[in-house]
Amino acid sequence: MSQDAVERAAHAIAAADTTVALTGAGVSTESGIPDFRSRDGLWSRYDIHEYGTIDAFRRDPGRVWEMLREMLSLLDAEPNPAHRALARLETDGYLDAVITQNVDNLHQEAGSHAVVE
Numbered sequence: 001m002s003q004d005a006v007e008r009a010a011h012a013i014a015a016a017d018t019t020v021a022l023t024g025a026g027v028s029t030e031s032g033i034p035d036f037r038s039r040d041g042l043w044s045r046y047d048i049h050e051y052g053t054i055d056a057f058r059r060d061p062g063r064v065w066e067m068l069r070e071m072l073s074l075l076d077a078e079p080n081p082a083h084r085a086l087a088r089l090e091t092d093g094y095l096d097a098v099i100t101q102n103v104d105n106l107h108q109e110a111g112s113h114a115v116v117e
Contacts, residue, residue: 019096020099021097031077077106078109
């Protein structure tokens with residue numbers, strides 16, 4: 001992103017009456033959380049319809065535990081600079097809310113209060 005684009009964005013944010021950030025999986029990938037739907041995402045390795053049922057557990061418990069272990073490792077993720085920057089914008093009065101499709105709680109851990117998941 002060019003310096004000019006950054007400056008234009010900063011001016012637009014400063015001049016806006018209301019500013020909302022929309023975020024998705026990409027904001028948390030730097031924190032070590034893979035996106036779920038990309039070519040290399042979690043669901044490319046585990047079909048949730050196949051592995052997200054009690055029947056799947058009965059059929060192949062090892063594979064289900066493997067998926068769950070990978071998902072549990074996501075609990076170690078911490079907010080990254082993007083999460084912290086959005087929290088700072090909110091604290092400084094430039095951002096009114098974050099709307100995200102993520103359910104990793106990293107926006108809140110970074111200090112954002114007005115988060116819609």
